[in-house]
Structures are given as structure tokens and as C-alpha cells.
Amino acid sequence: MEIYSPEQQVTLPLYQSKGVEVFFKRDDMIHPFISGNKWRKLKYNLHKANYLQKDTLVTFGGAWSNHLLATSCAGATYHFRTIGFVRGEAINNPLLDMCRLFGMQLIFVSREDYRNKQNLFQQLENLAPCYFIDEGGAGIEATRGCKEIIAELHNAYDHIFCAAGTGTTAAGLALGITDKQLHTQLHVIPVLKNGGFIAEEMKILDAPMELVQLHIDYHFGGYAKSNPILLEFVKDFVQATGIMIEPTYSGKALFALHDLIQKDFFPAKSKILFVHTGGLTGLLGQLEKFNKVQ
Numbered sequence: 001m002e003i004y005s006p007e008q009q010v011t012l013p014l015y016q017s018k019g020v021e022v023f024f025k026r027d028d029m030i031h032p033f034i035s036g037n038k039w040r041k042l043k044y045n046l047h048k049a050n051y052l053q054k055d056t057l058v059t060f061g062g063a064w065s066n067h068l069l070a071t072s073c074a075g076a077t078y079h080f081r082t083i084g085f086v087r088g089e090a091i092n093n094p095l096l097d098m099c100r101l102f103g104m105q106l107i108f109v110s111r112e113d114y115r116n117k118q119n120l121f122q123q124l125e126n127l128a129p130c131y132f133i134d135e136g137g138a139g140i141e142a143t144r145g146c147k148e149i150i151a152e153l154h155n156a157y158d159h160i161f162c163a164a165g166t167g168t169t170a171a172g173l174a175l176g177i178t179d180k181q182l183h184t185q186l187h188v189i190p191v192l193k194n195g196g197f198i199a200e201e202m203k204i205l206d207a208p209m210e211l212v213q214l215h216i217d218y219h220f221g222g223y224a225k226s227n228p229i230l231l232e233f234v235k236d237f238v239q240a241t242g243i244m245i246e247p248t249y250s251g252k253a254l255f256a257l258h259d260l261i262q263k264d265f266f267p268a269k270s271k272i273l274f275v276h277t278g279g280l281t282g283l284l285g286q287l288e289k290f291n292k293v294q
């Protein structure tokens with residue numbers, strides 16, 4: 001699949017008043033269903049599954065997982081069967097319906113059973129040649145794909161921003177920056193509470209941490225939590241730029257960037273890249289929240 005992810009400068013009064021330049025790496029434009037970093041993370045997993053002659057991809061996620069949808073669509077595209085273990089009691093929503101439409105078989109499992117993913121996987125592996133893809137696509141193959149974000153860049157940046165759930169994307173970016181010997185600082189915004197663990201996860205994936213700065217105070221209460229300030233921020237940005245973001249990942253990371261620009265964290269003339277990691281289908285479960293703001 002050819003990657004289409006332009007590097008787009010965005011001008012807003014805030015950026016102009018502080019004299020900084022902000023570009024967006026539009027990974028949200030790669031594909032409507034295999035969105036953003038989920039494509040980056042799947043790419044080398046698909047190569048490996050193919051190489052190992054596995055015909056079934058088995059993966060895991062919550063009921064609104066962008067990764068489940070990405071895997072279901074990638075399976076249909078590259079001719080793998082797909083099976084998704086969904087955490088929690090059986091429910092229905094538009095995202096899961098789209099997974100089914102792409103041919104994914106969904107199996108709902110209790111939170112307790114979900115913890116032992118290897119066990120769930122092995123039960124299927126006895127039946128067919130299956131390939132294990134961790135929740136969110138996390139793992140070493142995934143960092144390889146994310147590294148390519150850096151290799152594609154046309155400009156040099158002083159700072160790069162991204163959201164983190166598992167830290168896999170951030171680890172890939174850090175590896176890419178070192179590979180290219182760039183003088184770029186990587187700013188990582190965990191979207192979960194107590195996000196310090198992201199540094200440990202990144203180290204496990206061999207990420208060089210000297211160039212990484214973690215900003216752990218932009219989680220807004222925890223994963224998928226938000227408040228009217230964040231929702232208002234997302235709404236204002238979307239309306240001012242025409243670029244869709246969502247409150248679970250990109251909204252929090254971009255809020256962090258704007259807050260730091262406001263606080264003069266960056267000297268004038270700084271060149272900053274925001275990696276838009278996509279995942280906009282997750283918005284389908286959250287749109288009502290916006291109607292309650294204002």
C-alpha cells in the first residue's frame with residue numbers, strides 16, 4: 001500500500017503570536033479504516049505473518065478499539081482471516097459492526113480471561129495457523145513501521161509531538177530520530193493516568209531516551225476520560241483548521257502542545273511537528289459528548 005501522509009503547515013493566531021511554526025504529519029490521511037499509527041504498526045506484522053505462512057490474524061482490543069477495525073480491514077485487504085477478542089461483555093456498536101463487515105470474527109471475553117491473551121491465542125492456534133498481534137498492535141515489528149514516519153519527513157524539526165497509549169509509536173519515532181542523527185527532541189504525551197510507565201515501555205523497545213521528554217499531566221483523568229475544557233479545545237481546533245482530531249489521543253497531545261506554546265516553553269522560530277496518529281473512527285462513540293458542551 002502506498003502511504004499518503006502529507007506534512008502540512010497549520011497557521012493559527014497562537015503560533016503566529018509566539019513566532020513558532022507548527023506542521024502536522026497527517027497520518028490520519030493514510031487510510032479511513034487502517035488509520036494512522038495502526039497502519040504503521042500493522043505493516044511489518046503483516047509481512048511477518050505472510051512470511052510465516054499464517055492465514056489468520058488474531059488480535060485483541062476494547063469495544064472501541066481503532067486497532068481492531070484496522071486489523072479487520074487490513075485482513076480483508078491482504079487476504080487474511082481475522083479474529084478479534086473483545087474485552088468485556090457482548091455489546092454492539094458501529095465500530096464493531098464495521099469490523100464484522102470487513103469479515104472479522106469477534107469473540108467477547110470477560111476482563112479476567114482477557115488478561116491471559118496467550119492462553120486465548122493458543123486455543124485458536126490449535127485449530128489453524130494463526131499469527132498473534134498484541135492489543136493496539138504493540139511490539140517490535142510495530143516500532144519498525146513507526147520509524148518510517150521519520151524517514152518520510154521533508155523538513156527538519158526542533159520538536160516532535162505525539163500521543164502515547166502503549167508507547168510503541170513514540171519508541172519508533174525515537175529510534176527513527178537517532179537513526180537519522182537528527183537534533184530533534186521528542187515530546188510524548190501519555191493519555192493514561194500515571195503515564196511514567198511509558199518510559200519503561202519505550203526502553204523495552206530499545207528507544208533512546210535522552211531525546212525524549214514525557215509530559216504526564218495531560219491525561220484529563222485517564223484513558224478515554226475528558227472534560228469540557230478538552231472537548232471545547234477539540235471543537236475549537238477542528239473548526240479553526242478543518243483537521244479532525246479526537247479527545248482520546250490527538251486531542252490530549254495537541255492540548256499539551258498548545259499549553260506549552262502558551263507558556264513560552266519553545267523559543268521563537270522553533271519548528272514543531274505534531275504527529276496526527278489518526279484513529280478518528282473512535283469518535284463515533286463520543287460525538288454526543290460534544291453536544292453537551294456550550
Ligand SMILES: *Cc1c(COP(=O)(O)O)cnc(C)c1O
Nearest residue numbers: 164165166167169249277278279
Ligand atoms: C492507538 C493510538 C495511539 C497510541 O499509540 P501507541 O503506539 O500505543 O502509543 C495514539 N493515537 C491514536 C489515534 C491511536 O489510535
